[in-house]
Amino acid sequence: xxxxxxxxxxxxxxxxxxxxxxxxxxxxxxxxxxxxxxxxxxxxxxxxxxxxxxxxxxxxxxxxxxxxxxxxxxxxxxxxxxxxxxxxxxxxxxxxxxxxxxxxxxxxxxxxxxxxxxxxxxxxxxxxxxxxxxxxxxxxxxxxxxxxxxxxxxxxxxxxxxxxxxxxxxxxxxxxxxxxxxxxxxxxxxxxxxxxxxxxxxxxxxxxxxxxxxxxxxxxxxxxxxxxxxxxxxxxxxxxxxxxxxxxxxxxxxxxxxxxxxxxxxxxxxxxxxxxxxxxxxxxxxxxxxxxxxxxxxxxxxxxxxxxxxxxxxxxxxxxxxxxxxxxxxxxxxxxxxxxxxxxxxxxxxxxxxxxxxxxxxxxxxxxxxxxxxxxxxxxxxxxxxxxxxxxxxxxxxxxxxxxxxxxxxxxxxxxxxxxxxxxxx
RNA sequence: GGAGAGGUGGCCGAGCGGUUUAAGGCAGCUGCCUGCUAAGCAGUUGUGGGGGCAACCUCACCUCGGGUUCGAAUCCCGACCUCUCCGCCA
Numbered sequence: 001x002x003x004x005x006x007x008x009x010x011x012x013x014x015x016x017x018x019x020x021x022x023x024x025x026x027x028x029x030x031x032x033x034x035x036x037x038x039x040x041x042x043x044x045x046x047x048x049x050x051x052x053x054x055x056x057x058x059x060x061x062x063x064x065x066x067x068x069x070x071x072x073x074x075x076x077x078x079x080x081x082x083x084x085x086x087x088x089x090x091x092x093x094x095x096x097x098x099x100x101x102x103x104x105x106x107x108x109x110x111x112x113x114x115x116x117x118x119x120x121x122x123x124x125x126x127x128x129x130x131x132x133x134x135x136x137x138x139x140x141x142x143x144x145x146x147x148x149x150x151x152x153x154x155x156x157x158x159x160x161x162x163x164x165x166x167x168x169x170x171x172x173x174x175x176x177x178x179x180x181x182x183x184x185x186x187x188x189x190x191x192x193x194x195x196x197x198x199x200x201x202x203x204x205x206x207x208x209x210x211x212x213x214x215x216x217x218x219x220x221x222x223x224x225x226x227x228x229x230x231x232x233x234x235x236x237x238x239x240x241x242x243x244x245x246x247x248x249x250x251x252x253x254x255x256x257x258x259x260x261x262x263x264x265x266x267x268x269x270x271x272x273x274x275x276x277x278x279x280x281x282x283x284x285x286x287x288x289x290x291x292x293x294x295x296x297x298x299x300x301x302x303x304x305x306x307x308x309x310x311x312x313x314x315x316x317x318x319x320x321x322x323x324x325x326x327x328x329x330x331x332x333x334x335x336x337x338x339x340x341x342x343x344x345x346x347x348x349x350x351x352x353x354x355x356x357x358x359x360x361x362x363x364x365x366x367x368x369x370x371x372x373x374x375x376x377x378x379x380x381x382x383x384x385x386x387x388x389x390x391x392x393x394x395x396x397x398x399x400x401x402x403x404x405x406x407x408x409x410x411x412x413x414x415x416x417x418x419x420x421x422x423x424x425x426x
Numbered sequence: 427g428g429a430g431a432g433g434u435g436g437c438c439g440a441g442c443g444g445u446u447u448a449a450g451g452c453a454g455c456u457g458c459c460u461g462c463u464a465a466g467c468a469g470u471u472g473u474g475g476g477g478g479c480a481a482c483c484u485c486a487c488c489u490c491g492g493g494u495u496c497g498a499a500u501c502c503c504g505a506c507c508u509c510u511c512c513g514c515c516a
Contacts, residue, residue, distance in 0.1 A: 058496055076497095080496060
């Protein structure tokens with residue numbers, strides 16, 4: 001949510017932001033409504049003040065059992081009716097205004113390149129080298145099938161297409177990666193580990209900005225109007241919804257493992273094979289609540305925390321800065337980490353590290369009291385995947401595949417795999 | 427699933443139609459007193475909007491949204507949340 005005051009004073013900035021993102025919201029209408037509201041508010045407040053005064057008099061007369069009371073009441077009955085109508089007008093205007101305001105995305109940070117699509121993203125750096133093979137590298141799909149660690153067919157009987165069923169060392173690999181990442185972030189990077197609910201209320205998704213735009217992409221429990229989380233960002237950011245935090249407890253770092261549920265509506269036919277686009281995947285998420293003046297540095301640190309996962313596992317990746325068209329609704333800036341999938345022969349997004357500035361904090365009402373008192377200020381929220389599984393498993397299997405069909409396990413992960421150093425066929 | 431109770435300021439807690447611009451207490455802050463501390467006394471303390479150069483003025487806010495009324499924390503309806511008992515259950 002943008003501050004209406006900010007919109008008033010920066011109309012062109014807001015309009016440019018919408019153009020750059022390729023989105024449309026009727027800002028002029030919003031401003032007209034705002035003017036109208038201010039005008040009516042002034043009127044209604046004066047009328048209300050008058051009414052309050054008279055009502056107070058009536059009260060005094062009643063208590064003194066004076067006979068004039070009923071006459072006074074009759075006098076203001078009509079006036080009171082009239083100003084109630086005016087009040088309803090204002091409510092209607094406010095409703096319209098809010099409906100528009102909730103559709104306005106965050107303003108892109110000045111560092112965000114203007115662009116129309118992924119081709120306009122800018123590579124920031126890359127790490128490591130793509131692995132070389134003296135045989136034709138296979139896709140994770142084939143590797144997983146021949147090793148019998150992931151079943152893509154039977155799972156359709158259970159949940160339909162777009163799901164995965166992990167067996168044996170495949171299931172263990174998933175669990176090992178989760179524990180490896182959680183341990184890294186909680187012990188080395190000082191995040192507080194959280195195990196949140198996977199089902200959340202509608203308001204939480206509005207707070208973080210997934211709603212109202214992405215409702216079609218969510219799994220909904222209609223009876224209760226509850227949603228399966230598309231990312232742990234939602235429960236983690238909403239931990240402090242409606243709170244005033246104290247200056248001294250910031251910054252707050254949280255991390256959580258959760259599965260993520262996405263309908264991927266409209267993406268049928270794309271990437272239907274394997275693990276690249278599935279309806280349920282595991283992810284470690286990092287979320288920060290910080291003071292505004294530190295949010296730029298905090299984003300860089302968050303990105304490094306996520307990158308370290310891939311570095312320790314020896315997976316080649318690159319970092320790209322998303323352009324305006326690719327930026328998510330609530331984000332002011334965002335880095336994607338893309339890991340190299342040797343069998344696919346392309347990079348796959350495994351992390352988005354974003355700063356939301358005060359956008360989510362305003363929607364969700366998360367503020368803090370600055371040191372030494374003064375007005376309450378909105379915190380800045382940030383988050384990033386650290387990192388998303390499924391796609392990382394793709395890169396993992398394709399990077400560490402061997403000519404004999406086995407997959408070696410890099411050293412840092414072996415203790416998590418019960419000491420195993422490779423996944424063997426059979 | 428059934429029955430009941432309740433949601434009041436930073437916290438506890440009264441109020442259940444008109445000096446409530448929310449009693450009282452705790453905590454915090456500021457004075458006074460005191461060699462210092464404690465105690466005591468006095469004052470003060472929220473959020474958001476609108477107006478003014480300013481001290482200040484004004485409107486709203488007792489979980490949220492509707493309604494009744496000249497007037498609602500207080501009465502009515504609906505949501506959400508919390509608690510107790512019964513049933514079911516890993």
